[in-house]
Amino acid sequence: DAKTTQPPSMDCAEGRAANLPCNHSTISGNEYVYWYRQIHSQGPQYIIHGLKNNETNEMASLIITEDRKSSTLILPHATLRDTAVYYCIVRVANAGGTSYGKLTFGQGTILTVHP
């Protein structure tokens, strides 16, 4: 699986958009980009994933560059409850479009949302 690089920490004002970058320059054509977040002492929570198109759900948007070497997770209106560690992960998908194999976590980005 390709490795990812994320900034160790970021700050964001409440109500503003939080843009969390991730570099995955060695990503292969069959690898998806996933984002999870972990609030202290809880299990990681799935946020969003994508292959090459931009994706949006009720939690966030995922913007993947055309060359797929980097992506940005956008929380459009950050709240204090969005303070967490955010993990960007790449994972192989098989021919059927499903992903198997290990999820490899890096150190993630500690996002602090302040009033």
Add this chain to the structure above:
Amino acid sequence: DGGITQSPKYLFRKEGQNVTLSCEQNLNHDAMYWYRQDPGQGLRLIYYSQIVNDFQKGDIAEGYSVSREKKESFPLTVTSAQKNPTAFYLCASDKGVVAFFGQGTRLTVV
């Protein structure tokens, strides 16, 4: 979360004792995983299983053992050979698109 149950939430054991952590899922997921997390660190993969009666070592399997006799269950045994077992243990399950995590077991060995 999402039908994955880890028990107990907190576990205390004496040094030198084996201990088994439970992970059960009712999501009909094929794959299951065990991760370890130390304070201020990311998750590290211990073992994973993609099908019943089969499992693979992750990055830090030494001192741990698992079994996968049923699709719903993937227990992790922390043996006395694990030199530093105190940690937060997380179980996950997956059907090939999104992996969901349990709420974890915090193991303290004294």
